[in-house]
Amino acid sequence: MNLKSISTTTFNEHQSRYLQPAIVKEYRRTQAETFDEIRASEAGLILGGDGRSDSPGHSAKYGSYTMMDLMSNKVIDVQLVQCTEVKNSNAMELEGLRRGLRILDDAGVIVQGIVTDRHMQIAKFLRETYQQIDHRYDVWHIAKGLKKKLKALAKMKDCGLVQDWLRALVNHVYWTASSTPDGDKDVMKAKYKRAMNHIRNLHTDENPEYTACEHGDDYPEREWLQSGTKVYDKLREEWLRTRLVNDIGMMSPHAQTSKVESFHNILLHFCPKLLVYSYQGMKCRLYLAVLHWNENCDRAQAVDAEGNPVYRLKYPRSKEGGHTVERVLTAGTCGK
Template sequence: MELIMETYEKSVAEPEDTMTDQEVIPVQESCALPAACAKPEVQRVWKKEQMELFAVLMTEDRKLVLGGDGRADSPGHSAKYGTYTALELPSNVIIDIQQVQSTECGGSYHMELEGLRRSVAAVEEEGLSIGTIITDRHRQIAKWIRTELPEVQHLYDIWHVAKGISRKLESLAKQKECDAIKPWIRSVVNHLYWSAVSTESGHGDLVAEKWMSVINHIQNVHEGHGDLYPSCSHAALETRADQKKWIQPSTKVAVKVEQIVGRKMLVNDIKKLSGQHQTSCIEAFHSLLKQFAPNMLVFSYLAMQSRVTLAAMHYNENPGRPQAETKEGQLRFKIRYPKFKKGGFTVCKENPHMVSGKYWV
């Protein structure tokens, strides 16, 4: 167990420290050590914890809501390993994690689907029933769930859809006579979130009509949207000096925006947006995973598997942490500047520092 602790401590070291260590220990030896010696014990502890998680979920007498996403060991389309994470969203715990090598499935593009197949098989083998799977818009995965798991509800994470819309609108704003859409981009993306979150699950057509109403709204038309959502929900708008200028109907930018917003494939995907659960927690795990298995380093199959498993156990040790408080007992918040906000900020709850250590007893 001491060896596992040493492996773990080295995994979470700062990148600078890791590189310094490798000046003394050859890379091949530093990768082979945890793979050859620590892997059996790491996998034994993970399997034990996984069975305990399955047992708890069995007692809850409900269908699982799984969030799934893949992470390649290197950017681009030539990754060697892919890690697929299956996270039970209401519980915020990783219940299965699969590592796939590109040679096992005919190329790196197919690794994510293969990882999902294995995770679903592992969960169903234990007698658990899956009710909903939430993923990004991976077309192979969508087809596989539709044909192989017809009884399972497949929904999409909002952020992945919003990211694509934002990119298209930003590209449009750079075109001639189309810069009028630039001040509206954030509002359009926020409207997408509102359309999904404000609608009960199972009412995809209503979500789509709410979304399409943004075309009229940015042209200062707030009624006559559709049968399910005939008029905007906001109160009467007051004229302000800093108010965004309305898009003029039938102009080039208005036509282009309608083509982007109303694209048939996009609207069909928006009908399947998840309003209750998102996969942001998996993105957080992938960020944590960089400390255990940095993309800038190359690992063997066994070493990568051990590091990914350690990261999953570390994540599962810290769900549901209470919000940090000041000495006076007031809840603490902090400001973050996510890269995707491009200089914008977001206010987040501040949690106590992550704990780790129960596996080393």
């Protein structure tokens, strides 16, 4: 077309001289503002934390770590770690969290609690270094892992009955967390274990191993499991695995990290995993994504011409044909 344009070198120079410094400056300015708001607030800060690797599999060049204020849904810090800075790519998540918490420490921001997925290294680090922070696990991650195990079990010979109970058992995990607002670990473990009594049509605490159910007389009649059968023994073994029961005690009663995952989906738009960026380029893309997210994270629900709130139906794959109802929000400040 014989169209004149600036050279790649000039483009890159403009980017590193003008565009990137502007992004970094604006990110730091808004972060300082957010820290001021948090310090001035009476409510304790509950963080959601999660890592993301920049490529599928374990050969990641960069890992980023996001920390979100789960009350406001604002991303308050994001860290970018290079694989070469740590021993291996698995260690990037922990390093990202470590750096993020240090920034909050330096800014005098007090963290009351943090919700993450089940990452043993991170649990150990928080237990040893930040005893004052109440570390909790995201319920969805625990329920998802358990559901997978139970589904596999339901396919085994003579274990088909597990399928009939699958939904109720998974719901019981959510109920265990949401019905225990103070997050008492022993109470949650006891509530969780009780399911192994309920499925055998035993609802009182006569069996000293489990406490009584809370549903009163109103519970549906269904095909109960019998002690001493293969299906009950297998299910019980899976349900009461020591590590799982301990993790159940660490479930977060209120705040969950699903919004952090939504932010990671937005990141795919700003820094697609198939492309490779320089460290500075990647960092600026993360910062830009944070600026975009924070400007749009507290949008109100949209209303129709008559002023009624708007909803839409969704059919997520995880629901296997079932639907969920979602609020439609007012338009954001840019296309997506």
